[in-house]
Amino acid sequence: MNNGTTKSPAVSAKRVADAVPWNKHVHQRRNASDWVADILIWALIILIVLVVLYPLWFVVIASISDQHLVSNGSVTVWPKGLTFAGYVRVFQDSRIWTGYRNTIIYSVLGTILNLVVTLPAAFALARVEWKPRRVILFLFTFTMYFAGGLVPNYLLYKQLGLLDNWLVFILPGAVSVWNLIIARSFFETSIPEDLHDAAQIDGLNYFGYFMKIVIPLSSAIIAVIGLYYFVGHWNDYFTGLIYIRESGLQPLQNVLRDILLANQTNQLGTGSGGQNALQNQQIADQIKYGVIMVSTLPLLVIYPFLQKYFDKGVMIGAVKG
Amino acid sequence: MAVVDINGVVDNNQVRRSWPLFKRIIWHFKHYWQLWCMAIPAMVFIAVFAYIPMYGVQLAFREFVPALGLTGGKWVGFKYFKQFFSSPMFGSTMINTFKISLGTLVFGFIAPIILALLINQLGSQKVKGFVQTITYMPHFISTVVIVAMLNIFLTPQTGIIGRFFGSQSTLDEPNAIAPVYWLSEVWQHCGWNAIIYLAALSSVDVSLYEAARMDGAGRLQLIRYVDIPTIMPTCVILLIMNMGSVLNVGFEKVWLMQNAMNMPGSEVISTYTFKIGIQSFQFSYGTAIGLFNTVINFVFLIVANEISRRVSDTSIF
Known part of the structure; x- marks a missing residue:
């Protein structure tokens, strides 16, 4: 079994990060489209992190909240009606x-x-x-x-x-x-x-x-x-x-x-x-x-x-x- | 062997090549018996738990006789395959299986690539690490818990998602099973599957970025003309490997998602094999359905591999 053309990615991530042009220590002029791209990328990343994290976080807070408040939708970000009855x-x-x-x-x-x-x-x-x-x-x-x-x-x-x-x-x-x-x-x-x-x-x-x-x-x-x-x-x-x-x-x-x-x-x-x-x-x-x-x-x-x-x-x- | 010199070693190899076969075998085991000892336990496990069942697939072509086990019974040829092809379940299980697996293949292939390209754009290593840590996390949650979470979240009226979808649970809706399956797969494994692309992206030749910048490329162009070509071979390899399991819909997850209401949309080949082969003791019929599944997978793998080797010169064998 051999696999054609993949090469070992031997370069360390750190070195690349240091050398990538848009990192802050490399002063290069940024044009408007770069700013737009920046905002777009950050918005997407934040959205992804929230989508992944929220269901997990919800399980955590729901496990220690009053179930009445969970089922009527008032538990959203922080636990309410703290209880450990479930545990x-x-x-x-x-x-x-x-x-x-x-x-x-x-x-x-x-x-x-x-x-x-x-x-x-x-x-x-x-x-x-x-x-x-x-x-x-x-x-x-x-x-x-x-x-x-x-x-x-x-x-x-x-x-x-x-x-x-x-x-x-x-x-x-x-x-x-x-x-x-x-x-x-x-x-x-x-x-x-x-x-x-x-x-x-x-x-x-x-x-x-x-x-x-x-x-x-x-x-x-x-x-x-x-x-x-x-x-x-x-x-x-x-x-x-x-x-x-x-x-x-x-x-x-x-x-x-x-x-x-x-x-x-x-x-x-x-x-x-x-x-x-x-x-x-x-x-x-x-x-x-x-x-x-x-x-x-x-x-x-x-x-x-x-x-x-x-x-x-x-x-x-x-x-x- | 006291030869340190490279030339000496080469000469010895040539001398050995002229030895009679049995002398060469003796020499081989005298030198390599330790490696054999190290490999043999794994070989025994693979032989017993992979190759004996493989030998047992002939049951698909035989009547099952309990006393005779895996290989006994009269040869009946393709009887059980014909029975499956002409059964009313054939069409619906095939359609459901393809629907669930092709969607998973497509979304599960594209999403990690996009995520990796996005994460790669983050300048700070700390933020990168944080985003990766968060997105890996669901990968470690068991299927049982994932399906339980789906159930709770999709409960009508009270679930955090279900309350927006009317009075019937989405999981009871046969047509919704496939999309729920795809989306939850992407949610669970996207971050994990992005690791490999991130690794590939970390090997990008930095001078390429610099050269592209000189030519006036913006960030999106850098992604388009540097990042994407860099990860292309990795993408192709993974796509081929995924093609090899196109009909391998995760049995556990579908099984756990099934209920009486969604059955028309959630009966797939693997769950049907389980019901026929194990739960209702039709061993030969169950083996035949399972073998059919394996063969289709194998054909997909070979075809994808061939196409990719012709088109992009990348292949896994």
């Missing part, structure tokens, strides 16, 4: 905690297995002197575009005893070819070949070179594909839907689906006698906002810390698609 009910719900526990177990173990399997394979496939790599890589990449499909998968898992078995969350997705290609491209382009020569002279074999030199130099790519894998596990709804019947094994997303979309908020206390339908609906909504926050917050909190690695990871993956 209290969410934290009382055992289903959510079971789901949470399961998801954490599946995500952590799954991501560890992902990295342990993917990184060495990516390293091996990045060694130019290893001739079989082309065939192996082709066989791997082919699976990205051609797959057996849902039913053969299902029957295979059934034969392997993976139905209603927690291993189904971990084993079948152990290798994502996409992540493997990203890691391979990183090893190929970002680890200088001189290091390998030096390691050989020092008597390191492939295992030693990989463990002692390559891995310590690859924290960026490990963070990126680790995060991809982790988010994949965390947000996985499909596996629980298709291969798991037992509710004790269901991960968070499947519990969320029951609460958020099938409206099964009952365990959370709606429908307890004497309340009218409107109130029930409002309590259910409050719970829904709380559930969205509780399930989504962990990922939104960790990701800005890893953001500096993203550009690199995505870029590498793209260059060597």
Whole structure:
């Protein structure tokens, strides 16, 4: 597999930013159309940021506002009628905690297995002197575009005893070819070949070179594909839907689906006698906002810390698609 | 191997080439057994979880016999494909699938390019970083939560969007499912998909800007004549790759968006495969529908790749 004409965007963003003509330290005369363009660009950017941010912000404020005020539209920018009733009910719900526990177990173990399997394979496939790599890589990449499909998968898992078995969350997705290609491209382009020569002279074999030199130099790519894998596990709804019947094994997303979309908020206390339908609906909504926050917050909190690695990871993956 | 000199190595390779096959194999494994050890776990996983199901697609051409598993049963040829083509669901699932996926392909392709071009125009790195951080964020939200948010926001009368759209929820409207799907996809993934174009834009040769400025180009002309040509190869590659999944409408999202009211507009091939193949145990029929889907995708990928290679000399294989 080769990809025609894309070149590695090796120039750092910083350098370009410094040299781009309209940056302020380069004094150049600006004409009227530049000002118009400026205003247009800023207006669009602000609009985009608002469109992306507002729904998320609304969930935050709605989760701690009086639902009566939310549903009649008076909650717009700041929370009103501050209440934490929704969160209290969410934290009382055992289903959510079971789901949470399961998801954490599946995500952590799954991501560890992902990295342990993917990184060495990516390293091996990045060694130019290893001739079989082309065939192996082709066989791997082919699976990205051609797959057996849902039913053969299902029957295979059934034969392997993976139905209603927690291993189904971990084993079948152990290798994502996409992540493997990203890691391979990183090893190929970002680890200088001189290091390998030096390691050989020092008597390191492939295992030693990989463990002692390559891995310590690859924290960026490990963070990126680790995060991809982790988010994949965390947000996985499909596996629980298709291969798991037992509710004790269901991960968070499947519990969320029951609460958020099938409206099964009952365990959370709606429908307890004497309340009218409107109130029930409002309590259910409050719970829904709380559930969205509780399930989504962990990922939104960790990701800005890893953001500096993203550009690199995505870029590498793209260059060597 | 104590040879450090480049010429020495080349000579050794040539010597080895004249060895008998089995001696060469022994040499290969003696030298590379460690690389094999590192690659084999991944190879085993791919073989079991990708190639065995691929081998199992022959079920589409056979009767399913539970005792015989994936490959048992009598050969029936194209019976199940004919059954699908002549079923009343064929037309509507195909139309729905194409509608949802083509819109996603078009909007999901254009929007990140525009966003990247816009972000690239921002002078300050801080503002750039801020806008990127904000626009990436929805990418990490799960499908379940996205669909739940759609549901809540589109609720008639009380939802922040739904209150402007009359008494019927937009999600209950079969014709509205596709646009809701496209827009929410763009909302969720636009920022993330823009990263790759931003990376490509950061490699623009600065002298090009300067030269264009000298020739009197304004900012919009710089975008038109410098930025867009720079990201063109990246755009083409991504377009080809997206073409390969033109019928791969995200199963999860459509499945979660489905309800009894919108079903005429929301039944797509993947959800239909699930209902036929898993929920109603018609394994062979379900496999056939799934295989049909895969083959169409593959054809699209190959065609897009060929066209692009002829037209722009860019291809993924």
